[in-house]
Amino acid sequence: MNRKSDKLTLRLSGQFRVTNAAGEDITPGAKKAQALLALLATSKDLQRTRSWLQDKLWSLSDGPRAAASLRQTLTAIRRDLGEHADVLSATRQVVSLDPASVAVEWDKDARPGGAEFLEGFELQDPEFADWLQTMRGKVLAVQAPQSAAAQRASRFGSGRWKLVLLSGPDSVSTSYHLECEFIDLLTRNLNENGEIELLYSVPDHPGDNVFVVDVNAVQPGEGQIGLRISARHAVENRVFWSESAKSSKASGSIEQSLDLLNLAFRLQTAVHKEIMMLTGSGTDGLFPPVLLGTAIPQIFSFKPGEVARASQLLDECLDERNAATFWGWQAQIAVINLIERFTDAPEACIEKGKALAAKAVEADPMNSMVLSTAANAQILLDWDIAAGGELASLAIRVNPSNPFGWWSYANAALYSDQAEKSLQAAQIASKLSAKSPLQFWCDFQVGLAALNMGDLKLAVRSLEISAALAPRFRPPRRYLLALYSHLGQVENAERTMQQLKRLEPGFSLDAFLNDPDYPISLAKRAKIIDSRVIAQLTDQS
Template sequence: MEQRVKARLQLYGRFRLEAPDGTDISPKSAKSQALIALLATNETGSRGRLWLQKRLWPNSGADRAATSLRQALSEIRRSLGDHRDLLKTDRRAACLSLDTLDIAEADEGAEFMEGLGLPANDHALEDWLAHHRGEREAAPSGAPATRAPAPADASQRQIYVAAELRMPVVVFRTLNGSSPGGSGDLGLIEDIFVDSVARSMRETLSADVRVGGEAPSSAFRAEVQAFRGDGAAVGIRARVHHGSPDRLVWSGMTSTQLHGAPPVEDLQFVSLGNQLIDALAEAMTQSITDSRDIRDANLLTRLAIRRIFCLRPEALVEADEMLLRARELGAGALSTAWRAQLRVIQHVERHETASPDLPEEARRLCIDAMEREPMNSMVLAAVANTRLVLDKDVSVCLELARRSVSLNPANPLAWNSLATAKLYAGEIAEAHALAVRAQKMSSGSPFGHWWDFGRCLTAALTGRRDEALRLAEAAHALSPEFRPPLRYLTALYAAADRPDDAIRVGERLRRLEPDFSFERLAMDDSYPVSPLRWSGLLDSGKVMELSG
């Protein structure tokens, strides 16, 4: 059989790019596939970089869009491999080498770029797709395609996108800053608070975050008001409203002492901001009951994180499926970073559901997440933790964690990753101080058990047995099926000469973890309680007495 001398591109039906020998060299991401289609549908195969940026990333700033384009072009080059000459770029344009490429004819009834998953606010690309699908519908058999209105199914798709996939809108309003004659320093504090919250929201939620201006009736409306207390105290009051008639979703308030400069990184203010974000995320999930029918990237990601933080094997499998669907619906790189973090948990927890090439999968996911959003502190923190566990590379973890903290000092996951890096670097006292900071910043979080247990680890390593015991009890109270605190409680109760409590908790752990035994806890070095072993708080003799 004679081998084709050209690569082959299929745009109708499922996108596919084949090397001359038939090997699939298609890039995986929707934006990279759309980029190739944008080039291939121009008679010269060439498009200007600015044109591509505006078409593919219309809602991003110029710098962010340029970075996204570079990342997409890099992904395409990697997928092309030995055939990277198909794509040529310079400072102004990108060009597909049409003379070495066969573009397949459209099959009868095939849709242009079928199944391309796009973020809900990609209206420019949606219009372009609708135009090409309209041409296909309008052209008679054997006649060249001409420009035509979008067909009915394209119109229905646009309505569907608007109704179900559009990003939620969150509008912030500062009461002192927006009122005539408002106090300038209180307005500044409000602005600093809103800037911090908005930055974290853009990292964690696929939301259209706005400051000031008119709020659409469907938007979440957040009001922020700074006020003076007694002496040098200053406070923040925040409320979130939604719907019509106006419904109060959440409210919170805190105060701190003002010492000259604005309280940019005050833990009370940061904690309030994180509570506001959690309240918004929870409000977006309230009406969801069946995850299989969800078509919203935010809700899928939120529900996936809930499952991740319980650590059950079957829940992690469900979470991975949700995060994959969220990615297809346009979720940011954080969904990919969480998939990498999930695989680390499967690895540490020794889940049978983990795939055999789990470490390599996690590394690939880390690379993908970093290439897509290298300035997202949540992504950096998740990748830092993954690289530390898989590669035992403390220096990489430290660098990524420090950068994560620098990008967003209000991100508790960033401080937690830095605490973990310091822990493995042998700086145990500093690691504990950072874990305490992360836990305080996450006060009121629906995932409080995760942060309590993170601090429990460093408390154990620094010999704070009573503190570690208290935190393990708190984590267990908040999430009864979360296994790690039960492991620590069993060992810590035994060490504190509370054998009845240790046996009670151990039996509860056995119901969740059938292969658990007191002997394994005491003697198996691979069992995930290594910080207790390092600290000396695991008394193997007393634990072994429990099995008698």
């Protein structure tokens, strides 16, 4: 087709239409085909990953069926477009429209009362319905006066955030030494996880992008020493977070106190949360801590569409300052895509994850987050337990306050038959991540380690906590179903099975029992699945 003279036009304002250069309507007849074209037309560079499209249009189907439905829909679109079929292309990973051959008509700045986005369009899929509601909301937001979130984003802009770390006034005592040690720890943590600029004195004229952290040692009792930490806005002097913790050893290293290490992690989480709140949780033009604050919950949602969005966000915002950390998280995404079977190209997923992990370690070999994600990739993608264990061990030596480092160390010990070490490391990770968004992930690891140790009571309790903290997190529920069956708790097993049916498209008890690749390998190794109890669930469901 002549690309310059025969462009297709996709109309998104009002009723969805596809027309050729002569104005003839060649809109595909199937609703899913129209929806797919609308999803592509509203995406950056007119392209999306296959997994993202599958999650939006076939969220209630399992992976293989969703992939097959996508292939059928692509075939139907090409058939309906006829001689214009080459505007649509698809690789094993990405589906796209040719920007040179397609014009998109979408009045994002429509006045109130104007044409609605995809007017009258409905599709019986909850993920697509959520997307459609969000897109229509964006148009309404343009029509409405500037929202509070937009005003905050305008005020704080895209400049780098600055964090001033201040110790108390006493410069000679043991208290001052502890304060300095804590500030060193904060510096290491923040440098690993983002691009906040760190200062050690308040600027003469601080801007709205400046926070101040006051680190003050306290003595809560005989033979004890502790820290009280507060974080405030430099301009307003408004405190947005304040907590304290104590240690029983007045002269010991801060690295020997899990309570003080946890305090550092909670501060870091609070700073990132405050930044996201102030900027309206936006991502465009912002810097790595906010991006990671957005991406990490998406990664650990274990939903294919969310994971794909996190991957795209990390790709789009990668630069020389954050490359190693972002590559590490991309390697972790590859692990999740493989284990959760979000990919229809497992070999390519494995190779991509291994390559990203290697690049991350090469770029920043003394970053505990990089080492942790690389350790997981070595173990779960390459099955190199020894190499993964070395990386995880280095991660906790480099930064013992990083709960993800202890998680990776627990995982390495788990697969190298060091059951006691695995449980100890997982419990440290849980302690460090307490009261943070990462706690559910670390409690899940405690559950696995306890199961491996044969402590079924602790395994159940930890997995139940993980499931309660993350209502859409499927892995603990899989292991709870196995444990409840072993313990003869039919009612709990029934409830958990129903949860998995709601959360996991295509879940079946047959796959749970018989699929060798279903992700409950530790339960099968422990031989705790009681098929007699599972059979009762089959009769009841």
